[in-house]
Amino acid sequence: MKKIKVGFVGAGWMGSCQMQRITERDDAEVVALFEKNAERGKEVLKSLGLSENILVDDYQKIIDNPEIDAVWLVSPNSFHAPQAIAAMEAGKHVFCEKPASTLFEDHCREIELSEANPNLKTFVDYILYFDTMEEHLRKMVASGEFGEINQIQINYRHPVNIAGDKIWKLDQSIMGDAIGMGINHAISVMVFAMASQANPVAVYATSQNPHIRGFEADPVYNIVVKFDNGATGFCFGNIDHGNGYDAYHNFSGTKGGFVFESQTDRTHKVRYWSEKIADGKWIWPLDPEKCKADGVEDLVWPEDTTTPDSGDVVEHQTGECVGHFIECIKNDTQSPMGFVNSQLIAEIGWAAQMSATTGKEISLPLNKDEARAFFDGEAGTL
Ligand SMILES: NC(=O)c1ccc[n+]([C@@H]2O[C@H](COP(=O)([O-])OP(=O)(O)OC[C@H]3O[C@@H](n4cnc5c(N)ncnc54)[C@H](O)[C@@H]3O)[C@@H](O)[C@H]2O)c1
Incomplete structure (x- = not known):
């Protein structure tokens, strides 16, 4: 059986917990880690019995690695979308911590990319x-x-x-x-x-x-x-x-x-x-x-x-969510928490921000032009 090869991003509080769950499986393995805090990255790799040599110093190295099937994003929120978009553009499946995006423009791009590439499995961790x-x-x-x-x-x-x-x-x-x-x-x-x-x-x-x-x-x-x-x-x-x-x-x-x-x-x-x-x-x-x-x-x-x-994330169902996403890849199915399938949940978040500012009720599905005009149309950077 071919193992799903994971490029992991962000080995902090939640990340180290999820990385451990991946290492407990026999159908997936972490083959690269991008963690901004190199010392922490090394410590986490060591504690999980993984080689320090898989630590990379640039996210681009995860994207450019043809061996990697799936990118696992547990970085701080504003990095999720730029990292997810770059991963999907490179043809990789994406596990993304919530929120999938902090900027509306990035949310739209994630949906567009998912719709254009239904073979790529995505997941937002509504655990x-x-x-x-x-x-x-x-x-x-x-x-x-x-x-x-x-x-x-x-x-x-x-x-x-x-x-x-x-x-x-x-x-x-x-x-x-x-x-x-x-x-x-x-x-x-x-x-x-x-x-x-x-x-x-x-x-x-x-x-x-x-x-x-x-x-x-x-x-x-x-x-x-x-x-x-x-x-x-x-x-x-x-x-x-x-x-x-x-x-x-x-x-x-x-x-x-x-x-x-x-x-x-x-x-x-x-x-x-x-x-x-x-x-x-x-x-x-x-x-x-x-x-x-x-x-x-x-x-x-x-x-x-x-x-x-x-x-406390240690008490969360991290094993189940990790297993669910790996199974989605293996079985060629989209999760109910995929970018497209869960977009209404994200839209409620955008609509709530618009409503709290304008004092108006906002209809769903969102009118993208109105939402773009409300949010400033910026996209995030890596
Ligand atoms: N689904 C849940 O229930 C749940 C629970 C907790 C946290 N989270 C999510 O997990 C993510 C991480 O939260 P946390 O509490 O573990 O935070 P944390 O600060 O402990 O971990 C973030 C890690 O990312 C690293 N990092 C910083 N910038 C980076 C970058 N550009 N690329 C890669 N790594 C980078 C940091 O050095 C740190 O180790 C957040 O998005 C948070 O919303 C989800």
């Missing part, structure tokens, strides 16, 4: 997709267990990690906007969970200045998403302050509802009701004792069910 609770939720919505969903709330309140040299996250020219810095996780959960029932058609948003830390871009967003079946989604996003990781979910439908609370003990984190499968009674699927007492043992979720309640 909550791989959380097993989110899988349950998507299946339950799709099988009508909550009837028609009309109201959704998802929070992303999480003081993002700016420790040490992760201080770049305060700098707007590198971080981009706060939605791309993490609030898009909540948006992705909402869009993927609703995908079986409805599509987003408009966005209204407000934003606020930082209150605690020195973010240059507004770190607080309140985003309303309208769906084409009349449902409305709401996202409280805050990357500035909070107490721990708050990815609260509340889905309400005509025949049931679902609530997830990050900040409570495991047995109480998830509860739902469904006329279809539980006679309309509230069920706590992570509480086997209560399910037993209520006579619904068959509705208990497995012990290894994961829930989205940590901001």
